[in-house]
Amino acid sequence: MAEWKAAKPENKVLGWVEERLPILSLVNNVVGPDTPTPRNLNYWWNFGSLAGLMLVIQIISGVVLAMHYAATTGVAFDSVERIMRDVNYGWLIRYMHANGASFFFIAVYIHIFRGLYFGSYKAPREVLWMLGVVIFLLMMATAFMGYVLPWGQMSFWGATVITNLFSAIPMVGESIVQLLWGGFSVDNPTLNRFFSLHYLLPFVIAGVVILHLWAKKISDSGNPLGIDVKSSADQIPFHPFYTVKDAFGAGVFFFVFAMFIFYMPNALGHPDNYIPADPLVTPPSIVPEWYFLPYYAILRSIDFPLGIPGVFELVDAKLLGVLAMFASILVWLLLPWLDTSKVRSGNFRPLFKWFFAFLVVDMFILTWLGAQKPEGNIPLYGKIATAYYFAYFLVILPVLSRKETTLPLPESISNPVLKPAE
Amino acid sequence: MKLVKNIAIALTLGTVALTGANAADAGKHPLQIDWSFSGPLGKFDQASAQRGWQVYKQVCSSCHGLKYFRFRNLADIGYGEDMIKAFAAEYEVPGDVDDFGDPTVRPAEPKDAFPSPFPNENAARASNGGALPPDLSLINKARHDGANYVYSLLVGYDDAPADFELGAGMNYNPYFKGSQIAMAEPLFEGAVDYEDGTPATQEQMAKDVVQFLMYVAEPSLEKRHQMGIKVLIFLALLTILLYISMKVIWKPVKEGKNFYDE
Ligand code: HEC
Ligand code: HEM
Numbered sequence: 001m002a003e004w005k006a007a008k009p010e011n012k013v014l015g016w017v018e019e020r021l022p023i024l025s026l027v028n029n030v031v032g033p034d035t036p037t038p039r040n041l042n043y044w045w046n047f048g049s050l051a052g053l054m055l056v057i058q059i060i061s062g063v064v065l066a067m068h069y070a071a072t073t074g075v076a077f078d079s080v081e082r083i084m085r086d087v088n089y090g091w092l093i094r095y096m097h098a099n100g101a102s103f104f105f106i107a108v109y110i111h112i113f114r115g116l117y118f119g120s121y122k123a124p125r126e127v128l129w130m131l132g133v134v135i136f137l138l139m140m141a142t143a144f145m146g147y148v149l150p151w152g153q154m155s156f157w158g159a160t161v162i163t164n165l166f167s168a169i170p171m172v173g174e175s176i177v178q179l180l181w182g183g184f185s186v187d188n189p190t191l192n193r194f195f196s197l198h199y200l201l202p203f204v205i206a207g208v209v210i211l212h213l214w215a216k217k218i219s220d221s222g223n224p225l226g227i228d229v230k231s232s233a234d235q236i237p238f239h240p241f242y243t244v245k246d247a248f249g250a251g252v253f254f255f256v257f258a259m260f261i262f263y264m265p266n267a268l269g270h271p272d273n274y275i276p277a278d279p280l281v282t283p284p285s286i287v288p289e290w291y292f293l294p295y296y297a298i299l300r301s302i303d304f305p306l307g308i309p310g311v312f313e314l315v316d317a318k319l320l321g322v323l324a325m326f327a328s329i330l331v332w333l334l335l336p337w338l339d340t341s342k343v344r345s346g347n348f349r350p351l352f353k354w355f356f357a358f359l360v361v362d363m364f365i366l367t368w369l370g371a372q373k374p375e376g377n378i379p380l381y382g383k384i385a386t387a388y389y390f391a392y393f394l395v396i397l398p399v400l401s402r403k404e405t406t407l408p409l410p411e412s413i414s415n416p417v418l419k420p421a422e
Numbered sequence: 423m424k425l426v427k428n429i430a431i432a433l434t435l436g437t438v439a440l441t442g443a444n445a446a447d448a449g450k451h452p453l454q455i456d457w458s459f460s461g462p463l464g465k466f467d468q469a470s471a472q473r474g475w476q477v478y479k480q481v482c483s484s485c486h487g488l489k490y491f492r493f494r495n496l497a498d499i500g501y502g503e504d505m506i507k508a509f510a511a512e513y514e515v516p517g518d519v520d521d522f523g524d525p526t527v528r529p530a531e532p533k534d535a536f537p538s539p540f541p542n543e544n545a546a547r548a549s550n551g552g553a554l555p556p557d558l559s560l561i562n563k564a565r566h567d568g569a570n571y572v573y574s575l576l577v578g579y580d581d582a583p584a585d586f587e588l589g590a591g592m593n594y595n596p597y598f599k600g601s602q603i604a605m606a607e608p609l610f611e612g613a614v615d616y617e618d619g620t621p622a623t624q625e626q627m628a629k630d631v632v633q634f635l636m637y638v639a640e641p642s643l644e645k646r647h648q649m650g651i652k653v654l655i656f657l658a659l660l661t662i663l664l665y666i667s668m669k670v671i672w673k674p675v676k677e678g679k680n681f682y683d684e
Contacts, residue, residue: 036682039675081490081560084642091642092649232682236675244668251661258657262650263462266563274564275556284599414678 005034030217035238038223040413044118045221045242046249047111052209053250054104059202061097062146069149071195073188076151077276095265101143102268103257105291108136112332113363117356119344120222126336128215133332135208140292140329142201145194147289152273157286159186159194165299168319185279225416226345227409234413285373293370294363298389299325300374301382324386331393338393341401348407352400359392450578450596452570455629459636460569462651465644466637471499473616474634477627479509480614482558485550485605487538490559491638494532499637506532513537551591553604562632562639569632571597576628579607 007024009015018024028034068087070079083090112132115121121129148159163180167173182189220229229235260267268290272283288296302321305313315323331338346353365385372378410416458467475496478488493510497503510530515537517528530537538557540546547554562568574597582594582602592602609627616622636643674681 078490085490091646095646233680236681240671241675244664244671248661248664248668251657251664255654255657255661258650258653262646262653265646271564271566271568274560414680 004029007032007034030213031238031243033237033239035217036229036232036235037221037238037242038229038234038413039236039241040223040225041221041242041245042224043249044110044114044224046246046253047107047114049246050107050250050253051104051111054100054107055202055205055209058097058100058104059206061093061100062199062202064093065097066199069195071149071191073151073191073277076149076191080150092261095261097146098269099257099260099265101146102289102291103253103260104139105143107253108139109291112136113360116335116359117346118222118224119226119339119341119346121332121335122339122341122344123336124219125215125222128212128219129336130333131208131212131215133329135205135212137329138201138205138208142198142205143289143291145198145201147273148191148194149198150273151191151277153275153277153281153283154270154273154286156186156277156279157283158288159190161286162288163190165322165325168316168322170319222344223413224345224347225410225413226343226348227413230412231414233415287371290367290371293368294366294389295325295328295370297366297370297382298328298386300370301379301386303379324390328389331390335393335397339397339401341404341406343406343409348409349400349404350407351404355392355396355400358388362388362392449598449601450574452567452574452597453577454570455573455632457569457636458633459643462647464647466499467633468500469618470630470633471637472501472634473614473618473620473627474630474632474637475499476617477609477614477631478558478634481608481627482631483536484539485546485555487540487555487557488536488559488638489538489557491536492532493530493534493536495638495641498641499634503532510534551604555605558635558638560639562636568639569636572635573628573632575603576609576631577624 005025005028006022007018007028009018009024014024065083068079068083068090070076080094083094085091087093115129115132144158144162148155163177163186166176166180169176178184180190180193181187182193270287270289287293299321302324303317304320305317306315306320307313341349341352343349346356362385365381366389369378369382369385374382458465458470478486493506496506496509501509510532513530513534513536514527515530515534517526520526540549543554556564561572565571575595578595578597580594580596582588586594586601588594588602592604593606594601595603609624609631611624612622613627614622620626640646
């Protein structure tokens with residue numbers, strides 16, 4: 001860990017506060033001039049700060065929406081329409097919030113896959129990585145419940161399908177589902193508790209983000225070469241170098257974000273959500289938001305039990321599917337111990353590179369599959385894509401980390417002369 | 423730039439996945455019309471929207487509600503206050519209870535929402551052979567490719583092919599899912615007498631009513647488009663500025679300067 005440097009503000013008042021609550025020092029040591037950071041971070045390292053900015057945007061726009069939103073089944077849809085029509089700039093706030101969720105996920109997905117490629121989960125950053133996985137899980141819960149709030153057809157039926165998954169859990173499943181619903185179907189109590197939790201969870205996320213940054217301070221940023229910092233020559237101060245680089249990245253990212261808000265605000269949503277929820281009319285296809293599609297595809301791919309079908313089923317098909325869906329994210333928690341290669345960066349792992357590229361393609365395929373009706377060859381493709389997904393983590397990485405001949409690593413970040421292979 | 427490209431690719435794939443998802447059981451692909459409101463500089467065509475209001479009022483409103491639309495909103499498509507008051511006064515809405523506690527009705531005012539043609543869903547179904555005419559306030563956003571879809575639906579009525587089994591009271595329309603719809607062809611040549619003298623062909627009326635419905639579904643569209651240009655120009659300039667600042671600030675780093683040994 002880089003040493004702690006106390007800030008000494010010139011201003012008397014600030015100095016007085018600082019002595020009692022060293023908040024400037026905190027900023028200074030996490031994203032300030034006294035935060036030594038590897039000098040070779042590339043643009044993939046921009047997405048952490050972007051995710052943070054998106055969280056702030058979601059919280060601010062969300063709090064404003066909550067001033068006008070009514071979480072009661074009879075009026076929820078109307079209240080969102082009132083926001084769109086009668087509240088000053090309500091349409092802007094709502095389109096920001098709805099598209100903001102998508103852009104939050106885009107930033108976080110890139111951030112995560114950056115970590116997967118550059119080995120950000122390896123020692124000493126295991127806890128930093130695992131906190132990231134916790135943030136992702138909380139985001140998924142938050143976005144899922146947020147999507148229920150406008151109480152359109154997809155809100156209602158998405159909530160019904162997803163909450164029903166929990167009924168697969170033996171013994172307690174039914175009780176869990178009733179607890180989520182607050183009754184015997186998705187109804188007013190469900191909407192109320194989802195709103196309450198949708199308001200709460202982003203602040204829990206903010207809390208875990210603080211832990212995430214704390215862990216980052218302890219282990220320092222990784223870097224694209226994946227080698228440790230050898231001397232101060234390898235580092236530059238976070239401010240102004242990475243602040244300006246992050247700001248530039250934010251400019252580009254927000255430009256694309258604004259294109260969606262102003263010119264295709266509904267492109268990432270489903271038109272059925274502009275139809276008020278109707279428990280008596282099932283939509284022709286129930287499709288989750290795009291960021292859930294890979295896991296939805298995995299869930300639907302598992303249509304067979306663990307054991308011999310019909311004879312001896314250790315785990316039935318429905319439960320196995322649900323387990324697989326959760327496992328597909330929880331497996332990330334085990335990554336530091338599944339991939340034991342000493343080389344962090346994919347740049348120096350000639351075989352790993354290819355398997356990783358396939359994983360990225362596999363994710364896109366799963367996303368696509370998740371949106372298809374499970375007919376024809378789709379379930380078969382789903383099984384293949386799911387098999388590769390799990391094989392990557394559970395088979396390929398453990399084997400690769402033992403067998404792969406890695407390329408020689410550079411001497412240091414500031415002096416990237418290759419040192420001979422070990 | 424590579425980054426932007428990657429984001430763009432990811433987004434496109436995501437959108438393709440989403441839109442592809444529902445193509446399967448939808449009807450025929452809608453006709454593509456060059457709407458005045460599409461594109462980054464798109465605006466409403468006021469004359470067309472006014473004609474569309476006339477079509478809606480004289481044809482569609484006998485079956486379809488428009489519950490998020492208030493008479494005062496007509497100001498946005500170019501009607502003056504007196505006109506709006508007059509339009510509203512043609513309709514009756516529930517008023518306060520009178521001194522004897524009995525319900526009353528009063529003429530609608532500009533602040534009122536457009537009254538629904540039926541008191542409730544059952545009444546609506548009973549008058550339409552069991553089918554429910556949906557509220558049209560959001561119809562252009564509640565269907566894939568909404569504006570084109572509604573237009574195609576209105577002009578797409580046809581004789582059913584010989585081998586097609588049409589249900590009782592149903593009409594053949596290939597753009598509707600399942601190709602048969604309970605709504606009878608609502609628009610035929612001359613169904614309205616346009617105040618501005620435009621010939622009322624089926625295509626013309628369909629275009630006009632879609633223009634009007636687009637305004638009803640997305641009243642902020644013009645404001646959004648205009649603000650978007652400003653925001654994008656601002657962000658582009660800011661980003662260029664930040665890029666230049668970054669290049670200047672990073673110069674010593676690129677030259678290999680060590681910031682820690684003094
Ligand atoms: C005589 C009553 C009647 C009139 C007049 C009428 N409709 Fe309909 N409309 C219906 C009914 C009934 C349905 C439901 C059809 C179904 O579900 O099969 C419907 C459905 C629709 C739909 C929804 C199609 C879908 O995708 O679900 C649209 C759009 C529509 N009408 C537009 C219009 C427009 C625009 C007008 C005026 C030009 C109009 N209608 C006039 C009765 C009517
Ligand atoms: C992690 C951050 C957040 C995410 C990912 C998120 C996501 C979402 C999503 C996907 C929707 C549905 C949007 C739509 O389709 O209309 C939504 C709606 C909503 N959210 Fe959030 N949200 C976040 C934070 C918040 C916060 C902090 C609040 C309140 C303080 C909030 C309040 C609301 C309200 C009131 C709605 C309903 C209005 C609407 O649907 O537009 N959100 N949210």
